[in-house]
Amino acid sequence: MAALRILLVDDHRVIADSLARLLQDDPVIQIVGIAATGLVVMDIGLPGMDGVEATWTIRRQCPEVQVLMLTMFEQDAFAIDALRAGAAGYLLKTATQAELFQAIHTVCEGEGLVYPRAATAAFQRAASLRGRQQDPGALSRRELQVLQLVAAGADISSIGRQLLLSPHTVRNHLKGVYRKLGVRGRVEAAVYAVRRGLIKT
Template sequence: MNLRVAVYDDSDALRESLEFLIGSAPGITLAGLYAGCENIISDLAENNADVVLMDIDMPGINGIQATALVKSHYPDVNVLILTAFDDSAKIFEALHSGATGYLLKKTPPAKILEAIAEISNGGAPMTANIARKVLDFFSTKKTEPANSYDLSSREKEVLSCLVKGESYKMITVSCAISIGTVCTHISNIYKKLHVNSKSEAVAKAIMENLTDH
């Protein structure tokens, strides 16, 4: 096993810790350390990473948006979320954007290395309480997609894009509409769903099965 791992996190201290951890682990090579995701597609073209350790809360392109970008360009690259967020909205946004695993930053170093090996062998490593939330969600009886909020077909399409972790700019491409129209649709979605943020809209869409994705 010689896995190449790239790290994306805006914390200097954490990047340094992961650099030491990965650099000292047998069978794992550090492919790169990055404080942001603006150039993640070109980064991966150069570093040939097999696994990406991805923080969520980063300036510019966040980790969920970056995960969607990675999976659209490099579907064989595994993204392992490493974050402080353990709320359901972030978990489901990350998984829907294509993340294969989800760990909290308080995970012991040895467990992070185990997760890297596990994810490369077809596993989906998750911190225990994260896995429980996912299992609780899927064990809940789902209903057929409903439109009790009177969402238009276009609004449902835009909402589906949000669920997949797409940015406003990515939605303009997916739906072939202008950025202004995207903003209008999202504003209307927030009003109809009675939410105030993207995370709340995505969580509600997933929990109430409002889209086909």
């Protein structure tokens, strides 16, 4: 697997240093400067420009760079703002090392990830701003099951365990969902599911 090139941004140097040491346990992760970065792991509460504003700037100037928010803020409003700004993931600092590794790999693979307790409200609010016209009846039963789990905040591994499918099969179903709904990723697919009432909120 190609190296995952990551920039860490936090207003507490000790946190950034600790994260760098922690991430060294994953052999495919490299901590680099922003010029060669594929992923930015960033806090929201930063001095000067906050993390949401920084995300807007990064995504506007470097659209190929993904942003994963790693923060102490559980409030839904922060997750909503981060998603609107273009963040691909939102995770709390209470996450375990394994959850952090999974979040990084998920985001680097082009999938969205939101801390589950923030997911429903974030998707509901985002759904009020955007939507799709496609008929959910075009989805197969399995695609609809996968979409419902995505909207509930499940990642690919979790979906596979719940539906007794391999990660490869889950990804194929997701590709079918994206194509049929005209969406670009998990976050947009989840917004669609909430807007159409395909999941309970």
